[in-house]
Amino acid sequence: MTTEQPHRLSVAPMMDWTDRQCRFFHRLMTRRAMLYTEMVTSAAIVHGPVARLLDFSAREHPVALQLGGSDPAELAAAVRLARDWGHDEVNLNCGCPSDRVQSGCFGAVLMERPGLVAACVAAMAAESPVPVTVKCRIGVDDQDPEAVLPRFLETVAEAGVRHFVIHARKAWLQGLSPKQNRDIPPLDYGLVLRMKTRFPELTICLNGGVTTLDQARDLLARGLDGVMIGRAAYHDPGRVLIGADALWGDPFAPAPDAVVRAMLPYVQAHLAGGGRLHQVTRHMLGLFHGQPGAKAWRQVLSVEGAREGAGPEVLLAALDRVAGAARAA
The missing domain is CATH 1.20.58 (Methane Monooxygenase Hydroxylase; Chain G, domain 1)
Known part of the structure; x- marks a missing residue:
């Protein structure tokens, strides 16, 4: 099942939060927004309890599976195993800054390795019947986002990805905790907007710092294809998700x-x-x-x-x- 332009609004993948119970609850408030699973590592799927990791209700659609990993063969195997569950999208995490993710050479550290990301998404796409997308940062540590981000998008797009969710902050892999990385690095919405102008053929969605539907409407009006909301959608779901379907011209807004x-x-x-x-x-x-x-x-x-x-x-x-x-x- 798919929804037309589901990414106009999406709820961010959040570890320990966006599990299947959370997604079912969110779906009762919005019929159209794209929902994301928690990040699941490719190793966990290949070597672990696949059903427990991937089961979800058909009523959650549209729902995207977010994977973490950096081994193309292992990611391809995970996507192959996940096919039977029928997610609407498979997303590769290139934005999480946690120490555990860095030690596994995936998440935000992959911003330094666009060639490896390209190899990963190409291998995933070869096994996936649904779109493979990427969630990334604008850069990490001392990288210059103005140079790094367009090069990253271009390299990964050449491997077939047409949809990027960009967290409009750098990730500081040295010196900041994962929690601090959600707030301290400054937001640069202008850079993300320029990426949409530079790559009009790509679907560009913005994540980071958005807390209201009014903000989402403004960013969509400025030319972005979609907006992803994280913590605000979780902590204040009534205000963020009830009425969100108006972004599609749908009056659905349950009490x-x-x-x-x-x-x-x-x-x-x-x-x-x-x-x-x-x-x-x-x-x-x-x-x-x-x-x-x-x-x-x-x-x-x-x-x-x-x-x-x-x-x-x-x-x-x-x-x-x-x-x-x-x-x-």
């Missing part, structure tokens, strides 16, 4: 309480399969952010949702607390 009720069958199925309520509700804490009852909502889900044997009744109780706060406001 937050309707989203909660729509989650109940999923929660029941998750529990019946041996899961715990907290595995789902931890992703829902920000749904009522900034609204009356938001604190009570978070408290009920955090405390009661973590108890052994907790079930859908916890969600309904939390929803009652929100409704009570709204009436009192």
Whole structure:
């Protein structure tokens, strides 16, 4: 299943956050935005529990699988194994700055090796029935982004990639933590916009620092093909994702309480399969952010949702607390 121009808005791949429970929840708020898996290493897929790593609900579409790796043969093998799961896109991570990623020679360190990235994506594309895309930074450490980024895009595009998501910050591999790398290096939206002008045939999406739909609309109006939002979509999903489909001219915008009720069958199925309520509700804490009852909502889900044997009744109780706060406001 595909959606026309799903990348006008996408939710960034985020480790420990954008798992299948999170994506199902997000999909109830937007029918059109592209959702991404957490990064999965090619080694984990080739040598690990493939089904546990790749299973997802058909209702999550459109969804992209993000891979981490730098061995073309291993990445090709991972893509070959993943084919049966039917993701709408396979994305190679060339932007994550964590120490673990650097030691494995993938993520942002690949900005220094565009030729290797080209070999990787060519090998992936040979095994993939869906587009292979790349998420990258504008450069790393002392690189000059004005020189490095266009050379990187050109080299990787020559290998067949037509879609890039560019995090509009450098990654400082020496001296900054992964958390600091999300905030401290300055944003350079102008450079990303110039890349779209320079490479009009490529699909160029921007990531980094975008927190509202208004910002996304402005960047789209300035010529970018898409905008990716990360932490804001996770921590304040009601504000970012409900109404996001208007970017496609679609009026779909469910009420937050309707989203909660729509989650109940999923929660029941998750529990019946041996899961715990907290595995789902931890992703829902920000749904009522900034609204009356938001604190009570978070408290009920955090405390009661973590108890052994907790079930859908916890969600309904939390929803009652929100409704009570709204009436009192």
